[in-house]
Amino acid sequence: MLNAIEISPDIWWVGGIDWNERSFHGYTTEKGITYNAYLIMDEKITLIDTAKATFTDEFLQRISQVVDPSKIDVVITNHVEMDHSGSLPAIHKIAPNATIYASAGAGVNEVRAHFGIEATPVKSGETLSIGKRTLTFVTTPMVHWPDNMVTYSDVDKILFSNDAFGQHFASTKRFDDENDLCEVYKQAKKYYANIVWPYGMQAKKALDVVKTLDLNMICPSHGVIWRSHIADILDKYEAWTTYQMQDKAVVVFDSMWHSTEAMAREITDAFIKEGIPAELIDVKHMHVSDIILEMCDAKYVAVGSPTLNSNMMPTVAGFLTYMRGLSPNNSMRIGLAFGSYGWAPLGPKQVYAELENAKFQLPVPVVAQQWIPSEENLAELQDTVCKMIEAAQE
């Protein structure tokens, strides 16, 4: 078993590694997950967050390599979601006199609602001396639950950032510079797109506070610790939280007999012909959490469905529902609805209505094709794409 790891003098990583988790509340985690918790060996022995309940044994074993868990004096609960707090009842039982801190209001209420445990409230800006170190709490409400907060240790210049700057990435190596950075950044972006994206404005506020801190490390509750690429991940969060868009297109579709697929291919080619990178995505073959990663910074989004039993296809409806819940900046995008039908163009029209509901700019009407598109019909899609690009430039 991997040992507890001293990440900075007297600060230990004592989390859990979930090598085989592949679905985290419906989000695919192809690289597994870590539940990071940190133990600070100061005059008051302090634990920052815990682990998912199923990892309690692993987590307690790691703590025991450093100290008897019953000696813990302070537990900081930055966020009550159960991937971070699932082992809190076990710690509470082993160290009943430890003081558990959570954000005033939401954090304290959530600890009580989940575990029937009374936590001590802390407000944003409040400090706690644990010996040599003073910890400062900064609440980050709705990044991504009402209770979220982050904790800063002054002596070490470490920010315990909980979900912010996290990535679902299991590894024996704890630091950014010890791992494949391309993969780490991809997983950080996928995490942001699937978890934090709806709360970009709140995340931006939190980021502005983080940027004022003197930082040696950012220790998130998932994935690798940032020590060598702090400026880079902060820059990336700046771009993501301000919804910076790329001049690129994603064309998402499903198709039974390839007519909608032929339209999707033509639309993709038309974007590429106009010099705009485009990606063709068949929803049957890509998970919605990966589609969101591809589309989160795409200026152009085309969505196609045939009519199936008087509806759009359930796969496309599933994607649109997931996307609508996550994506707050659709008014900055240019959308297109398209698809084939036999006798009633309900599938493509429902896609259009969904894009309209999700507040996309829709400069061209729905392109509904009866049965199989001819060469001429397909060629007309080139004009449609040109109109979308013109609308983006206005």
Ligand SMILES: Cc1cc2nc3c(=O)[nH]c(=O)nc-3n(C[C@H](O)[C@H](O)[C@H](O)COP(=O)(O)O)c2cc1C
């Ligand atoms: C099981 C099934 C159900 C269908 N239901 C409808 C329907 O309710 N209304 C309609 O206009 N066309 C319906 N169609 C016809 C398709 O929409 C039509 O064949 C279309 O061209 C398929 O596009 P695709 O090749 O992209 O799958 C149905 C086709 C199938 C196979």
